[in-house]
Amino acid sequence: MHSQLSPDEIRSFQQERGLNVTGLLDVATERALEDARWKLGDRSLYLQSSPFMHGDDVAALQSRLTEMGFDCGRVDGIYGVRTEGAVKDFQKSVGAKVDGRCGPETIIALIRLTKIVSGGVPSQLRESAAARTRGPALANKVIVLDPGSNGDETDIVYDIAVRIEGRLLALGASVFLTRGAKNAPSESERIAFTNTNATDLFISLHTDTHKNPSAQGVATYFYGSDAHGVHSVVGERFASLVQREICARTNLLNCRTHAKTWDALRLTKAPSVRVDCGYLSNSHDAKNLASPEFRDAVAEAFIIAIQRLYLAAEDDAKTGTLRISDLRSAGIRR
Numbered sequence: 009m010h011s012q013l014s015p016d017e018i019r020s021f022q023q024e025r026g027l028n029v030t031g032l033l034d035v036a037t038e039r040a041l042e043d044a045r046w047k048l049g050d051r052s053l054y055l056q057s058s059p060f061m062h063g064d065d066v067a068a069l070q071s072r073l074t075e076m077g078f079d080c081g082r083v084d085g086i087y088g089v090r091t092e093g094a095v096k097d098f099q100k101s102v103g104a105k106v107d108g109r110c111g112p113e114t115i116i117a118l119i120r121l122t123k124i125v126s127g128g129v130p131s132q133l134r135e136s137a138a139a140r141t142r143g144p145a146l147a148n149k150v151i152v153l154d155p156g157s158n159g160d161e162t163d164i165v166y167d168i169a170v171r172i173e174g175r176l177l178a179l180g181a182s183v184f185l186t187r188g189a190k191n192a193p194s195e196s197e198r199i200a201f202t203n204t205n206a207t208d209l210f211i212s213l214h215t216d217t218h219k220n221p222s223a224q225g226v227a228t229y230f231y232g233s234d235a236h237g238v239h240s241v242v243g244e245r246f247a248s249l250v251q252r253e254i255c256a257r258t259n260l261l262n263c264r265t266h267a268k269t270w271d272a273l274r275l276t277k278a279p280s281v282r283v284d285c286g287y288l289s290n291s292h293d294a295k296n297l298a299s300p301e302f303r304d305a306v307a308e309a310f311i312i313a314i315q316r317l318y319l320a321a322e323d324d325a326k327t328g329t330l331r332i333s334d335l336r337s338a339g340i341r342r
Contacts, residue, residue, distance in 0.1 A: 026269040147180030157192035171307035207278035225261030232267025242279035250313035
């Protein structure tokens with residue numbers, strides 16, 4: 009059935025879903041099309057052994073529960089342990105059978121009830137509150153750096169990651185890299201590694217290429233889905249901060265921030281961003297990326313953006329003005 013879709017229809021769907029807009033039926037698009045065929049009420053939902061149930065009906069359930077104040081975690085369309093727990097809490101609150109299964113009785117109760125909470129999406133409020141309560145010091149933060157390993161970018165982004173790592177360690181942060189200089193774990197392995205380390209922030213580093221050699225610039229991505237009406241508040245804020253800091257400290261073209269539903273952003277529990285630090289297919293960007301001084305400037309931009317993420321509004325500074333020496337002299341390390 010999916011093979012009957014035209015390239016324009018596929019592109020439209022990919023755009024709506026926050027996928028790479030290629031017009032091709034790749035694995036991620038096929039999976040999203042399969043998810044999209046399920047609407048809440050089409051089937052009973054429950055926790056099953058791996059692979060977990062997934063689909064738009066699960067995402068709709070998670071969104072509804074979240075709006076009512078039940079903690080499903082991130083709206084990711086996967087019926088996992090946390091979603092089952094939220095269903096049980098909801099069932100208990102309405103006097104239904106507490107079995108963690110979302111069948112007809114539970115769905116009818118969901119539809120009948122109005123929102124219990126107002127003033128913002130609870131999951132987004134929880135994410136913002138968690139970041140605030142962690143305080144401004146980097147010494148108690150766990151940062152996971154995820155340097156890409158796709159062809160020519162491998163050595164470049166690993167080198168940038170190592171430069172970021174050294175500066176973060178000097179400021180007292182705990183830092184993990186998802187790979188070494190020569191190995192290349194799978195995306196699922198990198199996500200699992202991140203989720204087992206009580207991570208505060210996940211940063212995936214990449215470069216880009218394009219058949220048009222004029223394509224250039226830096227772009228940053230965070231988790232967000234217009235289809236499900238959700239996004240990562242902290243991820244979006246950090247994406248904006250690091251995008252602006254890089255553009256203020258380098259001559260890279262500003263290609264802005266974008267919401268995407270890529271697995272590395274959707275399935276990591278921590279606020280997550282992906283930064284494409286330029287186009288290797290563009291002579292201007294490639295020359296920059298080959299320069300140690302440029303890589304240092306990019307690394308410093310990341311450090312300042314990370315620190316600004318945790319600063320209170322009254323302590324924040326204008327983009328492009330802070331230096332790492334300012335952080336040390338201000339005693340923010342501890």
